[in-house]
Amino acid sequence: MKGFGCTVPGKEVGWIEKAKPSAGPFDAVVRPLVIAPCSSDVHNAYEIGSPKFLKDRILGHEAIAEIVEVGSEVKDYKVGDRIVVPAVTPDWRHPVIQDSVHQHTEMLMDSFKYAFSLDGVFAEYFLVPDVDMNAAHLPEGMPLDKAIFATDMMSTGFHGVELADVQFGESVVVMGVGPVGLMAVAGCALRGAGKIYAVETESKFKRIEIAKEYGADIIVDYMKEDTAKQIKALTNKKGVDKVIIAGGDVNSISTAIKMLRPGGTVANINFYTGAESLPIPLIAWGSGMGHKTIKGGLCPGGRRRMEKMLAVIEKGYIDPSRLVTHTFKGIEHVETAFHLMANKPADLIKPLVFCE
Numbered sequence: 001m002k003g004f005g006c007t008v009p010g011k012e013v014g015w016i017e018k019a020k021p022s023a024g025p026f027d028a029v030v031r032p033l034v035i036a037p038c039s040s041d042v043h044n045a046y047e048i049g050s051p052k053f054l055k056d057r058i059l060g061h062e063a064i065a066e067i068v069e070v071g072s073e074v075k076d077y078k079v080g081d082r083i084v085v086p087a088v089t090p091d092w093r094h095p096v097i098q099d100s101v102h103q104h105t106e107m108l109m110d111s112f113k114y115a116f117s118l119d120g121v122f123a124e125y126f127l128v129p130d131v132d133m134n135a136a137h138l139p140e141g142m143p144l145d146k147a148i149f150a151t152d153m154m155s156t157g158f159h160g161v162e163l164a165d166v167q168f169g170e171s172v173v174v175m176g177v178g179p180v181g182l183m184a185v186a187g188c189a190l191r192g193a194g195k196i197y198a199v200e201t202e203s204k205f206k207r208i209e210i211a212k213e214y215g216a217d218i219i220v221d222y223m224k225e226d227t228a229k230q231i232k233a234l235t236n237k238k239g240v241d242k243v244i245i246a247g248g249d250v251n252s253i254s255t256a257i258k259m260l261r262p263g264g265t266v267a268n269i270n271f272y273t274g275a276e277s278l279p280i281p282l283i284a285w286g287s288g289m290g291h292k293t294i295k296g297g298l299c300p301g302g303r304r305r306m307e308k309m310l311a312v313i314e315k316g317y318i319d320p321s322r323l324v325t326h327t328f329k330g331i332e333h334v335e336t337a338f339h340l341m342a343n344k345p346a347d348l349i350k351p352l353v354f355c356e
Helices: 039-047 144-150 153-164 179-190 205-214 227-234 252-258 303-314 331-343
Strands: 002-008 012-017 028-035 063-070 082-085 126-128 171-175 195-199 218-220 240-245 260-268 293-296 324-329 350-354
Touching: 002 039, 002 331, 012 331, 028 082, 028 144, 028 331, 039 331, 063 126, 063 144, 082 144, 082 303, 144 153, 144 303, 144 350, 153 179, 153 240, 153 260, 153 293, 153 303, 171 179, 171 252, 179 195, 179 205, 179 240, 195 227, 205 218, 218 227, 227 252, 240 252, 252 260, 324 331, 331 350
Parallel strands: 171 195, 171 240, 195 218, 240 260, 260 293, 324 350
Antiparallel strands: 002 012, 028 063, 028 126, 028 350, 063 082
C-alpha cells in the first residue's frame, strides 16, 4: 500500500510504499473514508528534530474509516462497520493507566501512537489498536464532515475548556482561533462563559467569522497592540478568570499569565517547539504567590471520549463542519492538504480529504 509521511525526519515528506498492516487479536485494519491534516502533523514532520522513529513514518491521526479486517477477540465491530478513530489510542491493558492519566503510560504522550509508534491514517489502510476500546461507531446519518472533528479538534479544544474548568458567567480568553481554538470557543459557550475574548489577527477573517458564530464576544487583534494590555483595558485592569492557549509561540504562556486575574487558570493545549523552556513573568505571577494556576495536557482519547463528542454533535449543540474551508477528492490529495496546513493561507481553517 502507499501512504504519505516523513521520508527524511525534520526535512522532507513524501509518498511511502509499505506492507498493508495486519490485525492482532484485539485490533482492526481499516481503510479511511475521510482524513484531515493537522498542525501536529506539520510539527512532527518539520519541527521536533529528526528522531529515528519518524523515518518513513506515515503521518496523520484524524480519520473516519471502514473496517476491512478484525482480530479474533474483537467483540463490538465487524467488517464493513464505519468507525470514528480518535487521535489518542491508549493501551488500555497497560497497568500504569490505573495509576495515571491515560494519555501517558510508560512515557510522555505515548498514547498518541499515530504520531510516535504507529503508522498514521494518511494511507490506503491503517491499524486501529484495541478497536473495542479505541473506536466509536459512526452514528447513523451523521455526515463525515461533522464526525471527523470529534477525533481531535473537538476533543482537544474541549479539553482546554475542561482544564480551565470554565464556569457559568466567567470571562475567558482563547488565544489563537485556528480549528482547535474555535472548538475551545464553542466549548466555553456551552459551559456558559459570561464573556469570551478570541485573540486573532484581523487578516484571518474566516476564523474571526466562525469565532463569532461559536460565541466569541470580542475579537482582540494581537497585531495592533500587546494582547495582555488590550485585555487589561477591556476588563478595567482586573484581567480574566481563565485563559486557554490554543496557538502562538513560546511567549504565549507569559502573555496569558499577564492577563489572568489572581486565582485564575491558564489551560494550555498548544504544542510548543523551538525552545527549551517557557518564560514566566514573575511580577505578573505574583512572584509565585498569585494563585495563578498553569495546566496543560494532551486531549483524552478512547471510545467513550469519541462517543461523548459525537453525542454533542448529534444533539445539535455545535456544527463543527463550519471549520471546513478546503475539500479534496482522492487520497492522493492529502499531500496538497498537508502543505496547506504547513503554509496556513489566510482563508484556511481546516482541509478535508475524502478518500472514496
